[in-house]
Amino acid sequence: MNTTAIGSLIRNDIRLYFADRRAVIVGVLVPILIAAFFGYVFSGNGRSEDLGKIPIAIVDEDHSSVSRAITADLAGDPLLQVSALEYAEARAQVKSGKQNAAAVFPQGFGEQSTQSLFSGANKPKVELLVDPSQNSDARVIEGLLAQYSMQEISKEAFNGSYGRQAIDSYLEQLDKLEQTPLRADLRTFLSAARKLNSQIDSAADPGRAPGAGASSGDRAKFGLSIPYTVASTPVTARDNAPYNGYAHSFAGMAVQFILFAGIDAGVLLLLTRQRGVWQRLRSAPLSRSEFMLARALATTLIGLFQMTLIYLAALLVFKVRVEGSWAGFIAVGISLCLLNATFGLMLATLGRSASTTRGLAMMATLLLVMVGGAWVPAFVFPRWLQDVSRYLPTRWAVDGLDGATWRGLPFHAAVLPTLVLVGSAATCLLVAIWRFRWDE
Amino acid sequence: MLRVDRLSKRYGERMAVNAISFSIEQGETVGLLGPNGAGKTTAIAMISGISKPDGGEVTLGGLSLARSANAFKRRVGLVPQDLALYEELSAWANLQLFGGLYGLAAAELRRRAEAALALVGLADRSADRVKTFSGGMKRRLNIAGALLHEPDLILLDEPTVGVDPQSRNAIFDNLEELKRRGKTLLYTTHYMEEAERLCDRVLILDHGRILADDKVAHLKQQYVNLETAFMQLTGRALRDGAES
Numbered sequence: 001m002n003t004t005a006i007g008s009l010i011r012n013d014i015r016l017y018f019a020d021r022r023a024v025i026v027g028v029l030v031p032i033l034i035a036a037f038f039g040y041v042f043s044g045n046g047r048s049e050d051l052g053k054i055p056i057a058i059v060d061e062d063h064s065s066v067s068r069a070i071t072a073d074l075a076g077d078p079l080l081q082v083s084a085l086e087y088a089e090a091r092a093q094v095k096s097g098k099q100n101a102a103a104v105f106p107q108g109f110g111e112q113s114t115q116s117l118f119s120g121a122n123k124p125k126v127e128l129l130v131d132p133s134q135n136s137d138a139r140v141i142e143g144l145l146a147q148y149s150m151q152e153i154s155k156e157a158f159n160g161s162y163g164r165q166a167i168d169s170y171l172e173q174l175d176k177l178e179q180t181p182l183r184a185d186l187r188t189f190l191s192a193a194r195k196l197n198s199q200i201d202s203a204a205d206p207g208r209a210p211g212a213g214a215s216s217g218d219r220a221k222f223g224l225s226i227p228y229t230v231a232s233t234p235v236t237a238r239d240n241a242p243y244n245g246y247a248h249s250f251a252g253m254a255v256q257f258i259l260f261a262g263i264d265a266g267v268l269l270l271l272t273r274q275r276g277v278w279q280r281l282r283s284a285p286l287s288r289s290e291f292m293l294a295r296a297l298a299t300t301l302i303g304l305f306q307m308t309l310i311y312l313a314a315l316l317v318f319k320v321r322v323e324g325s326w327a328g329f330i331a332v333g334i335s336l337c338l339l340n341a342t343f344g345l346m347l348a349t350l351g352r353s354a355s356t357t358r359g360l361a362m363m364a365t366l367l368l369v370m371v372g373g374a375w376v377p378a379f380v381f382p383r384w385l386q387d388v389s390r391y392l393p394t395r396w397a398v399d400g401l402d403g404a405t406w407r408g409l410p411f412h413a414a415v416l417p418t419l420v421l422v423g424s425a426a427t428c429l430l431v432a433i434w435r436f437r438w439d440e
Numbered sequence: 441m442l443r444v445d446r447l448s449k450r451y452g453e454r455m456a457v458n459a460i461s462f463s464i465e466q467g468e469t470v471g472l473l474g475p476n477g478a479g480k481t482t483a484i485a486m487i488s489g490i491s492k493p494d495g496g497e498v499t500l501g502g503l504s505l506a507r508s509a510n511a512f513k514r515r516v517g518l519v520p521q522d523l524a525l526y527e528e529l530s531a532w533a534n535l536q537l538f539g540g541l542y543g544l545a546a547a548e549l550r551r552r553a554e555a556a557l558a559l560v561g562l563a564d565r566s567a568d569r570v571k572t573f574s575g576g577m578k579r580r581l582n583i584a585g586a587l588l589h590e591p592d593l594i595l596l597d598e599p600t601v602g603v604d605p606q607s608r609n610a611i612f613d614n615l616e617e618l619k620r621r622g623k624t625l626l627y628t629t630h631y632m633e634e635a636e637r638l639c640d641r642v643l644i645l646d647h648g649r650i651l652a653d654d655k656v657a658h659l660k661q662q663y664v665n666l667e668t669a670f671m672q673l674t675g676r677a678l679r680d681g682a683e684s
Contacts, residue, residue: 002510004544005540005542005543007540007545008539008540008541009537009540009541011536011537012526012533015529015533016526016528019569275522275524276520276524276582277525277526279490279518279520279522279524280524280538281541282489282490283489283490283516283518284513284538284542285509285513285514
């Protein structure tokens with residue numbers, strides 16, 4: 001084997017890479033900037049108070065105690081930023097994107113909702129105007145609306161004037177109907193509720209006339225509420241170690257831009273074939289395998305250089321830590337760079353012209369990294385897309401780097417991602433060897 | 441020294457080189473002349489090992505290109521028609537690569553690179569990027585790149601194409617110096633005056649066949665000058681086909 005020639009080719013490729021200093025800076029700086037942006041957007045700082053509130057408009061056409069209480073509850077929720085608007089203005093603001101949704105309480109909402117709590121009939125319709133581009137926010141709003149509505153309507157049903165009227169009205173209707181065991185039980189339940197209301201009134205305000213309703217201070221003690229609280233505990237590498245969103249975004253961008261470097265290497269090879277240099281290389285005592293090995297090693301080294309700088313920024317500036325196995329992290333990194341090198345070689349053997357190859361390869365790479373979860377974590381994808389992504393090496397690369405960094409997984413967790421990446425690299429290499437035209 | 445025996449190459453239906461045979465002796469400078477598409481570049485590509493012939497054999501000092509390609513290639517230097525240089529790199533970095541391809545390293549590579557640059561008059565520009573060079577300087581560096589491994593045979597494919605008269609003259613001086621050092625040169629060109637000045641012998645090639653293989657002096661005696669010989673042998677029809 002002509003090791004001197006291989007060494008010269010590797011040194012030359014590295015010289016060519018560094019000859020374009022602007023490209024080197026862009027190739028390292030851009031992934032760092034994009035990773036910083038994604039990391040920040042996806043709460044990389046880990047402080048929930050910095051998260052944006054969901055803007056929502058409330059259109060209260062009812063002006064009842066129930067609708068006012070629900071509006072107050074929503075306004076007090078830390079996830080929401082509530083604005084009280086008229087219907088037309090609310091609709092216009094949702095349309096223009098200023099509000100993510102608008103909830104409309106129609107006239108009679110308080111009375112009808114309280115009555116329908118017992119009867120199940122004549123339910124009022126709360127219209128929710130939503131920005132279709134903010135579907136996930138709409139689901140959050142629906143959930144909070146249901147929670148606060150049940151809370152306030154049940155309070156009203158047991159203690160409020162609408163509730164008392166509803167109980168009285170329902171008892172009157174029951175008296176007129178034929179008595180059955182079920183109706184007798186219902187009558188007992190409603191009578192008990194009426195008696196309870198009277199006792200509440202007496203306890204809260206001895207001078208208050210019966211049926212006038214409880215004071216707001218006491219009303220807050222009654223009504224249905226969610227019978228549990230939730231404490232979210234981030235499961236990260238160590239106890240009490242906050243999740244660092246930059247760890248995922250740096251993994252994603254490192255994968256993406258190292259693959260871009262592979263494209264550049266492939267395109268450079270295509271361009272070399274079109275130059276006189278190719279004839280000189282071909283006339284030298286150099287075999288096809290020596291040439292391909294040199295190219296693959298040079299591109300791997302360039303990828304490792306890029307990855308080292310990207311992760312140095314992640315470690316030093318964005319406090320990303322390799323909480324798991326350093327050996328696993330390095331194994332995934334090297335196998336990713338090997339994949340990048342053989343991917344570039346494969347492109348050079350499949351492509352015809354440099355510009356077409358670059359365009360198609362960029363498109364393919366962006367798809368690979370997007371579906372592989374490099375931009376946003378794969379769990380936000382539909383189930384079928386998550387299943388597809390498991391067949392992509394980019395997904396394994398991102399998962400491998402995530403595992404070694406913020407998930408804090410041991411070395412054995414990096415073995416499968418490493419094997420998948422090395423296997424993908426071998427596949428690309430086989431295609432490259434099969435398609436590589438050495439003889440003219 | 442160089443023996444080419446019934447060398448052939450076909451591209452589809454077209455016979456680019458059709459069973460050509462010739463030999464070149466040590467220290468001889470031979471011009472390979474022919475109109476566009478005559479088969480000169482294809483012949484050079486096969487003799488340098490870039491392109492596999494469909495038939496025939498090439499040997500150099502008894503070494504067969506087909507059987508001992510690497511040993512054969514170590515004794516041949518190619519100056520391609522297209523500039524074989526990385527313009528983004530310095531002249532020195534280019535020579536480091538080309539020498540390295542032939543197994544040269546460290547002090548030996550440095551010594552030979554300095555000598556090659558001195559020969560072509562670029563010693564003081566070795567650190568400069570090639571893209572800052574004039575066309576003539578690039579052509580001279582292109583020649584230097586083929587000399588590092590001190591080949592016995594140098595194949596030059598139109599080494600003066602597109603350069604001004606001063607640069608062409610400088611290149612002639614370089615080639616004459618190589619000739620004085622006993623190097624064997626096979627030289628393709630369109631310029632008859634170049635062949636007359638440099639070559640001991642010329643081969644006139646057309647449609648992939650050798651039409652003449654004779655000493656320059658003898659051809660001049662026969663046809664008045666090389667230009668007349670060339671036109672009479674290859675005809676006056678325009679050749680708009682691609683060079684091959």
